Amino acid sequence: MSKLKIAFGITAFAIFTACYYDNEEYLYGKPGSGNCADTTEYTFSVGVKPILEKYCITCHSNASAASMGGSIKLQDYADVKIKAANGSLLGSISHSGSYSQMPKGREKMNDCNIIVIKKWINEGIPNN
Numbered sequence: 234m235s236k237l238k239i240a241f242g243i244t245a246f247a248i249f250t251a252c253y254y255d256n257e258e259y260l261y262g263k264p265g266s267g268n269c270a271d272t273t274e275y276t277f278s279v280g281v282k283p284i285l286e287k288y289c290i291t292c293h294s295n296a297s298a299a300s301m302g303g304s305i306k307l308q309d310y311a312d313v314k315i316k317a318a319n320g321s322l323l324g325s326i327s328h329s330g331s332y333s334q335m336p337k338g339r340e341k342m343n344d345c346n347i348i349v350i351k352k353w354i355n356e357g358i359p360n361n
């Protein structure tokens with residue numbers, strides 16, 4: 234094989250693997266990622282928290298809630314549990330009922346992120 238052919242082979246392989254990884258991320262996007270496509274069962278720490286951290290925590294952290302988040306905290310499990318149990322968490326993210334629509338001032342989250350939170354609530358809001 235000539236050096237040129239080997240160089241071409243290596244380049245083609247590099248391009249192929251780059252595309253492969255992009256694709257894998259797209260197909261198996263995780264909760265909280267922009268293209269979340271995976272709605273399998275998730276725990277609070279692996280499923281719900283990354284979503285809240287990406288879309289909600291700027292306004293609803295322990296530090297920011299008073300000034301930006303209507304004093305509603307969504308950082309610690311105990312605080313999230315209260316909003317999950319009283320229906321306002323799911324109501325606000327699914328834009329249903331008379332709840333304020335969240336994330337405030339931004340478009341609704343994609344269905345996958347909403348389903349992950351909904352399943353977790355239906356499982357009994359476990360601290361897992």
Ligand code: HEC
Pocket residue numbers: 285288289290291292293301302303305307316321322325326331332333334335336337338342
């Ligand atoms: C830009 C700041 C901001 C972001 C981002 C944001 N919120 Fe809010 N949120 C607020 C404010 C302010 C209120 C108080 C009510 C109002 O002004 O609408 C609120 C209220 C709420 C309420 C109470 C709603 C009700 O009607 O009782 C919940 C639950 C809530 N937010 C959850 C979330 C969730 C979950 C996210 C992320 C998906 C999120 N928020 C993102 C600012 C924000």
